[in-house]
Amino acid sequence: MGEAQQGDAGAGQAAQAQWQQDESGLRLRLSGDWRGGPLLPPPPEPQDSTDPLGAARPLLLHVDGQALSHFDSRLAAQLWALSRSRQQALNTEALPPGLRGMLDLAARQSAGDTPNGKRRPRWLTRIGLDWQARYRRTRDTLAFTGELLIAVYRALRGSTAMRGEDLAQQLHATGPASLPIVTLVSFLVGLIIAYMGAAQLQRLGAQAFMADLVTIGVVREIAALMTGIMLAGRVGAAFAAQLGSMQANEEIDALRALGLNPVEHLVLPRVLAMALMAPLLTTFAAVVGMLAGMLVAVGIFHVELLDYLYRSSKAITLAHAGIGLLKGTVYGVLVAMAGCRQGLHAGRSAQAVGEATTAAVVQAIIWIVIAASALTIAFQRLGW
Amino acid sequence: MVAQPQQALPAPSPLLRAEDLTLAVPGRVLQQGISFELQRGEILVLMGGSGCGKSTLLRHLIGLQTPAAGRVLYGEQDLAEADDDTLAQLRRQFGVMFQGGALWSSMTVGENVMLPLTEFSELDEDAAEQMARFKLALVGMEAAFDELPSALSGGMKKRAAIARAMALDPPLLFLDEPSAGLDPLSAASLDELILNLRDHLGTSIVLVTHELSSIFAVADRALFLDAKEKTMTALDAPRRLLETAPEAVRLFLRRGETSGSGGHA
Numbered sequence: 113m114g115e116a117q118q119g120d121a122g123a124g125q126a127a128q129a130q131w132q133q134d135e136s137g138l139r140l141r142l143s144g145d146w147r148g149g150p151l152l153p154p155p156p157e158p159q160d161s162t163d164p165l166g167a168a169r170p171l172l173l174h175v176d177g178q179a180l181s182h183f184d185s186r187l188a189a190q191l192w193a194l195s196r197s198r199q200q201a202l203n204t205e206a207l208p209p210g211l212r213g214m215l216d217l218a219a220r221q222s223a224g225d226t227p228n229g230k231r232r233p234r235w236l237t238r239i240g241l242d243w244q245a246r247y248r249r250t251r252d253t254l255a256f257t258g259e260l261l262i263a264v265y266r267a268l269r270g271s272t273a274m275r276g277e278d279l280a281q282q283l284h285a286t287g288p289a290s291l292p293i294v295t296l297v298s299f300l301v302g303l304i305i306a307y308m309g310a311a312q313l314q315r316l317g318a319q320a321f322m323a324d325l326v327t328i329g330v331v332r333e334i335a336a337l338m339t340g341i342m343l344a345g346r347v348g349a350a351f352a353a354q355l356g357s358m359q360a361n362e363e364i365d366a367l368r369a370l371g372l373n374p375v376e377h378l379v380l381p382r383v384l385a386m387a388l389m390a391p392l393l394t395t396f397a398a399v400v401g402m403l404a405g406m407l408v409a410v411g412i413f414h415v416e417l418l419d420y421l422y423r424s425s426k427a428i429t430l431a432h433a434g435i436g437l438l439k440g441t442v443y444g445v446l447v448a449m450a451g452c453r454q455g456l457h458a459g460r461s462a463q464a465v466g467e468a469t470t471a472a473v474v475q476a477i478i479w480i481v482i483a484a485s486a487l488t489i490a491f492q493r494l495g496w
Numbered sequence: 497m498v499a500q501p502q503q504a505l506p507a508p509s510p511l512l513r514a515e516d517l518t519l520a521v522p523g524r525v526l527q528q529g530i531s532f533e534l535q536r537g538e539i540l541v542l543m544g545g546s547g548c549g550k551s552t553l554l555r556h557l558i559g560l561q562t563p564a565a566g567r568v569l570y571g572e573q574d575l576a577e578a579d580d581d582t583l584a585q586l587r588r589q590f591g592v593m594f595q596g597g598a599l600w601s602s603m604t605v606g607e608n609v610m611l612p613l614t615e616f617s618e619l620d621e622d623a624a625e626q627m628a629r630f631k632l633a634l635v636g637m638e639a640a641f642d643e644l645p646s647a648l649s650g651g652m653k654k655r656a657a658i659a660r661a662m663a664l665d666p667p668l669l670f671l672d673e674p675s676a677g678l679d680p681l682s683a684a685s686l687d688e689l690i691l692n693l694r695d696h697l698g699t700s701i702v703l704v705t706h707e708l709s710s711i712f713a714v715a716d717r718a719l720f721l722d723a724k725e726k727t728m729t730a731l732d733a734p735r736r737l738l739e740t741a742p743e744a745v746r747l748f749l750r751r752g753e754t755s756g757s758g759g760h761a
Binding site for chain 1: 601602618619623626627629630631633634635636638639644645646667685688689692694696697
């Protein structure tokens with residue numbers, strides 16, 4: 113770090129430190145070469161002096177470094193730590209200019225600081241803070257849902273501030289861009305359902321019913337569920353990351369500061385895009401899933417093609433198709449809401465954006481599973 | 497010194513040499529014909545209007561971007577031709593403060609400053625914490641040791657980033673707009689710190705800044721990048737530039753001369 117004014121004469125001397133107590137207080141004498149990190153010896157117990165009025169006052173810690181030949185920032189850091197731990201200011205007048213300059217600057221810059229670490233709150237406080245955070249999250253979610261409903265209402269009345277370009281961009285990102293992954297997963301899931309179903313039906317000699325199993329299963333439940341989960345991973349996460357980054361860059365604050373509603377500008381196009389594209393993707397996934405089932409039935413279990421197609425067409429009813437499409441739409445909207453809600457309330461750091469993205473996917477899947485259970489029970493009760 | 501491999505920097509002066517650099521982004525040349533030398537213990541300020549390529553030049557100097565033409569030399573080592581080991585060794589010899597601070601958001605401020613110390617020095621955990629606290633104290637940030645960067649203001653992040661850049665006492669510091677966004681007193685303290693590092697530690701510093709008062713307070717020489725001419729149009733001590741530099745540079749500096757002359761030292 114530096115060397116004292118006396119040149120290299122003392123370079124060979126070993127580092128030495130000696131504590132002394134004199135009338136001016138505690139004094140630390142340093143000499144020799146302090147490069148490379150030798151450690152300061154622990155100081156003797158502090159002795160407080162009193163002023164003429166009898167009030168205790170902190171002593172200065174005198175450091176005499178006139179015999180220092182060389183030093184580095186490790187010595188400066190040790191002297192600083194010593195000063196902090198004893199809560200005594202350093203008297204640096206007898207130090208070489210380099211060391212004195214650094215320590216004086218640190219003292220001036222840190223005037224009034226209390227460098228003690230943060231205290232961990234007690235367990236009761238932690239429970240309280242945890243519940244407070246849960247309450248705040250629930251309140252934010254309800255407020256977000258309310259704002260979204262108002263934005264949808266304004267859009268239906270034709271007075272929305274949403275830009276058409278934003279909606280078009282989100283329609284593309286949500287729909288066509290999702291086709292490859294939807295195709296792949298739906299095909300494979302259709303294949304699995306057909307295989308598993310056929311294995312059971314074959315034991316009863318009822319392979320012909322494969323068409324009913326695959327068609328009803330895929331159209332009514334599986335296509336919507338798989339599409340929802342894929343959208344959660346692909347689109348919901350992207351929504352959270354986009355809005356989270358905008359939050360970190362203060363772009364959302366800039367919208368609010370201009371008097372613009374971020375829900376109308378950012379959330380509504382994403383939710384609408386998802387509401388429009390999710391049923392289309394669900395339909396597409398159902399067709400691909402049925403095709404995969406047909407390939408298994410005809411190619412492997414030797415079901416007649418025309419027989420399969422006939423049974424398939426008889427199995428699809430308006431209720432099955434409608435329920436499948438409704439579920440797909442509900443799941444899509446929930447995914448969009450989870451992504452946008454987490455993104456809008458993300459923190460202002462890269463880590464917070466990552467956490468918001470993860471939370472969006474987890475929340476979307478939980479919401480999908482809850483909605484799937486509720487809808488399935490409701491439709492069964494209704495006899496649909 | 498905490499960082500041991502000092503000898504990795506080639507010995508003879510100058511410390512850093514840029515030879516006829518051309519800086520380009522895809523489809524556009526930002527600057528060309530940039531040549532200068534940085535002497536040991538010198539403070540060189542890179543200045544110029546917004547978008548002229550100051551930060552881009554700095555990225556070229558630390559090897560994050562490769563020049564379209566020309567060379568950056570540390571001693572006799574061409575940065576573009578250095579293999580990974582040499583490049584890593586060279587980079588340990590300089591500290592970099594990025595424009596936005598670039599603190600790692602998953603770590604506390606203290607952990608940010610301690611990471612280079614625990615990775616590249618032989619200090620144990622306690623000694624590294626002592627060093628980190630001292631470096632943070634130098635920039636007035638010791639109280640934020642346990643805070644996450646997300647809890648800091650923009651100016652505080654910059655100060656913590658300077659502490660991280662100085663953690664290993666590097667012989668060469670690159671600071672990208674360190675005083676932008678700081679209050680005047682903090683900016684003056686920062687100038688004082690920069691001068692202290694130069695005067696007492698012999699640190700060479702390349703400073704990108706718009707702050708004219710800082711330029712006059714700390715710079716040994718200032719290099720002016722002209723966005724219209726797409727090249728450097730001046731390189732000299734700031735006060736001499738006021739008399740000898742082209743009109744555009746003098747206009748740029750004149751506003752700061754009054755504030756700088758009566759400002760902090």
